[in-house]
Each structure stands twice: as structure tokens, then as C-alpha cells.
Amino acid sequence: MNSQNNGIRRNEMEIVFDAIARNESFARVAVAAFVTHLNPTLEELADVKTAVSEAVTNAIIHGYENYEGCGVHGEKPAARTAEHPGKVRLQCVLEGDVIHIEVEDKGKGIEDLEKAMEPLFTTRPELDRSGMGFSFMEAFMDDLDVKSEPGKGTLVRMMKKLGTTAWIECEE
Ligand SMILES: Nc1ncnc2c1ncn2[C@@H]1O[C@H](COP(=O)(O)OP(=O)(O)OP(=O)(O)O)[C@@H](O)[C@H]1O
Ligand SMILES: [Mg+2]
Numbered sequence: 021m022n023s024q025n026n027g028i029r030r031n032e033m034e035i036v037f038d039a040i041a042r043n044e045s046f047a048r049v050a051v052a053a054f055v056t057h058l059n060p061t062l063e064e065l066a067d068v069k070t071a072v073s074e075a076v077t078n079a080i081i082h083g084y085e086n087y088e089g090c091g092v093h094g095e096k097p098a099a100r101t102a103e104h105p106g107k108v109r110l111q112c113v114l115e116g117d118v119i120h121i122e123v124e125d126k127g128k129g130i131e132d133l134e135k136a137m138e139p140l141f142t143t144r145p146e147l148d149r150s151g152m153g154f155s156f157m158e159a160f161m162d163d164l165d166v167k168s169e170p171g172k173g174t175l176v177r178m179m180k181k182l183g184t185t186a187w188i189e190c191e192e
Pocket of ligand 2: 074
């Protein structure tokens, strides 16, 4: 790595969006677009998109308990539909060819994090959840760290090295 380039090799973006189901695809595509100039392989791109999708979906359906009431399974709007949905914060930091991603909600938080991260553990079997979200994040990214506090929210941090070494030096 050329240390002289360290300054310009960092690139950051942050978006905050409503915690509603249709924004899950928006988040996935936003992250993919952000890393495109690194020319990631299709597999790397799919891995990152899946991990983001799982974390954002969790924020929406678990963190905020799908306030919109018309979530992934089209259930009838709940009484609380009138409430404004919470916000999800998505931050991406590129350091060279490593992407650091944070997905944060200020929702209900996780009581037992250790249990929640076990494969096949879900608190929402009635929504056909399979309890594999955290396992996918772990499998598809190089590192996963989750902090959560009941009543306060959840912060998911993950990182992945994208297999490219060529930083496209076309920036002015
Ligand atoms: N952001 C969050 N806020 C509150 N609880 C969460 C959050 N993310 C995960 N959880 C809890 O952790 C459990 C496990 O999450 P995980 O993503 O592994 O499985 P799932 O979402 O239940 O199922 P799947 O992701 O396979 O559809 C969830 O059932 C939920 O109880
Ligand atoms: Mg999940």
C-alpha cells in the first residue's frame, strides 16, 4: 500500500432512512453503489449486499417491530401504523479496499445477545424468520460485532476486505 495515498484512500458515507420494509432494497443498492469503483467481484458484492440486507431487515422488523405494519409478509397494518417509523442509520467507510459498515437502530434492543446470535435462533418464528441473519452476516463478512441495549437500540458493525488492490486513481 502506498502510504502517501492513505489520505485519499478513505471515503465515507452515511445515510439515515425510515425503518420501513421498502428501504431495505434501497440500503442494499446504496452500499453496492458506494463500493462499485473498487471493482469488487460479483461474489463480494453479493456478500456485502446480503449482510447489509440482513442487518437492515433486523432493524426494521425486530428493532422497530415493523411499525409500518405492512412488512415483508404483507401482514395487515397494525394499530400503531400511525406512529412514525424509527430511523435506521447506515454508515460505510472505505479504507483502501476494506469496507466498514455500521447499521444502527434506536429500537427495542436485544435482551440476550449471545442467544440472538446463535444460528437458527429467532424470536419471530410466526413471521417465518429462520434465525440465520446474524450467521449470514458472520459468514459473508470478515468481522462482525454487535452491541445492543434493551430499550436503547442495536449497533451492528461489520467489515470486509474486498479482493481488489487497484484503487482507481481517477479522483482529482
Ligand atoms: N436490530 C435488532 N433489534 C432487536 N432485536 C434484534 C435485532 N436484530 C436481531 N434481533 C434479535 O435477534 C434474533 C436473531 O436475529 P437473526 O437475524 O439471526 O434471525 P431472524 O431475524 O430472527 O431471522 P432471519 O434473519 O433468518 O430472517 C431475532 O429474532 C431478534 O430477536
Ligand atoms: Mg434477521
